[in-house]
Amino acid sequence: MPTVNVVNMEGRACGTLELSEKIFGIEPNEAAVHAVVRAYLLNQRQGTQSALTRSEVSGGGKKPWRQKDTGRARQGSTRAPQWTHGGIVFAPKPRSYRVTLNKKLKRLALLSALSAKVADGELIVVDKIEASEYKTKTMVQFLSAVGAEGKSLVVLPAVDEKVVKSMANIPGVETAPVNAIHVYSILKSGKLVIAQDAVAKLEEVFAE
Numbered sequence: 001m002p003t004v005n006v007v008n009m010e011g012r013a014c015g016t017l018e019l020s021e022k023i024f025g026i027e028p029n030e031a032a033v034h035a036v037v038r039a040y041l042l043n044q045r046q047g048t049q050s051a052l053t054r055s056e057v058s059g060g061g062k063k064p065w066r067q068k069d070t071g072r073a074r075q076g077s078t079r080a081p082q083w084t085h086g087g088i089v090f091a092p093k094p095r096s097y098r099v100t101l102n103k104k105l106k107r108l109a110l111l112s113a114l115s116a117k118v119a120d121g122e123l124i125v126v127d128k129i130e131a132s133e134y135k136t137k138t139m140v141q142f143l144s145a146v147g148a149e150g151k152s153l154v155v156l157p158a159v160d161e162k163v164v165k166s167m168a169n170i171p172g173v174e175t176a177p178v179n180a181i182h183v184y185s186i187l188k189s190g191k192l193v194i195a196q197d198a199v200a201k202l203e204e205v206f207a208e
Contacts, residue, residue: 008127020203020207109183111206130163156195157195179201
């Protein structure tokens with residue numbers, strides 16, 4: 001069973017925490033993680049790109065010159081792709097890139113991402129993450145104290161407006177309530193900073 005140190009917002013150790021083997025100690029499944037990240041990125045695409053084919057551009061009603069005896073290549077229409085202002089070959093059209101995955105695969109990918117963070121020593125458990133006022137400087141000092149400078153994902157047990165807004169202007173830092181964390185956000189963060197109460201909620205949801 002993996003064990004991590006628990007620190008406070010000043011970076012001082014204040015105990016240890018045994019993590020659930022089923023959530024933070026599994027063998028990461030790279031195929032599941034890849035599938036979920038790919039689906040997430042595809043689902044961000046709007047699919048609104050569009051270009052005109054040769055049947056949709058204007059002009060080209062008349063053959064530009066006769067078929068033979070001109071010394072030039074034969075042409076049937078000025079709407080052909082090789083002409084300036086001609087149509088686009090295999091022009092992109094609006095479409096949906098949406099991909100759906102089953103819950104079991106998404107769950108496996110999330111647990112794999114969390115376990116990978118523990119294995120790499122990039123999980124930081126904080127006894128309590130809170131802010132008494134809206135102040136970015138306080139949150140910068142907190143992240144520096146716990147060793148989470150640079151890219152990091154801060155996971156809260158619930159939405160805390162003061163913490164979220166205080167961290168909003170820190171480059172590379174994202175915040176999320178524990179019920180909204182995503183595999184992609186976990187993987188692209190350098191450090192995963194999570195409140196102890198959020199760990200308890202994760203273990204409560206995924207314990208079975």
